[in-house]
Amino acid sequence: MRSITTLDELRAARLSLDGTVGFVPTMGFLHEGHLSLIRRAKEECTHVVVSIFVNPTQFGPQEDLFRYPRDIERDLKLIAPLGVDLVWMPTTEIMYPQGYQTWVEVEAMTRPLEGAVRPGHFRGVTTVVTKLFNAVQPHKSYFGQKDAQQAAVIRQMVKDLNFPIEIVVCPTMREPDGLAMSSRNVYLDPEQRKAATILFRSLSAAKELYETGERNAETLRKRMKEILASEPLAQVQYVSCADYDSLEELTEIKSKTLLSMAVFIGGTRLIDNFVLE
Ligand code: PAF
DSSP states (O other): OOOEEEEHHHHHHHHHHHHHHOEEEOOOOHHHHHHHHHHHHHOOSSSSEEEEEOOOGGTTSSSSTTTSSHHHHHHHHHGGTTSEEEEEOHHHHHHTTTTTTOHHHHHHGSSTTTTHHHHHHHHHHHHHHHHHHHHHHSSEEEEETTTTTHHHHHHHHHHHTTTOOEEEEEEEOOOTSSSSSSSSGGGGGGHHHHTHHHHHHHHEEEHHHHTTTOOOOOHHHHHHHHHTTOOOOOEEEEEEETTTTOOOOOOOOOOOOOEEEEEEEEEEEEEEEEOOO
């Protein structure tokens, strides 16, 4: 496994990889969710490239860019046994040199949900992912279902910009009590950590209703809100029952559907979702 920083090193190393290349972009502070993406890439591709870069342009001015957990040594130790060929850790100056002024923006589907409460977030994500794709030139790239809207936006971008890259979306990894794994879970104190299972419990309650035949989207949204309201530490930002592809809010469930939510537990913003097939 080689760790590299500069674009020249990356390009030279990439040239030496023949066969298929699987790419896992990350912001570091890796957990089992990231490792599952790397394992899947390893199963499906000849070579695997991982990037670690905390992308400043996807954080809003009031968000946690400077607090975002970082531990490169720990990350490299976790990746080492997985058979990764290259770990690329570019600097901010490499990704956004002085005078930078080019952006990639997906339109309609970045407006609801995360886009509505995190203005500019997806512009930062699609721009950095485009730059990472251009540099790494992978055949396949791996994203987690936990960031459902991000995965949908990247799929749309790859289609619209004719990137010859297959986007593979892998299942959300969960703690034994259902909490979706996230680098931000380290912000939670023990009481908040307990309260954080409310997202999973609320999604599970809505799914149960769906499984007993309920198809009214508002009834499912109400059920999720009721359960969330039972947790005093939870402050709901949004709760959604939307079409899986367009992300438009539904009246009635007729096809693949995304139940999703963003909830503050104390000062920590958590997101989670379930897909109703
Ligand atoms: O999901 C993430 O960790 C980030 O949004 C990504 C895709 C690495 C872009 O910075």
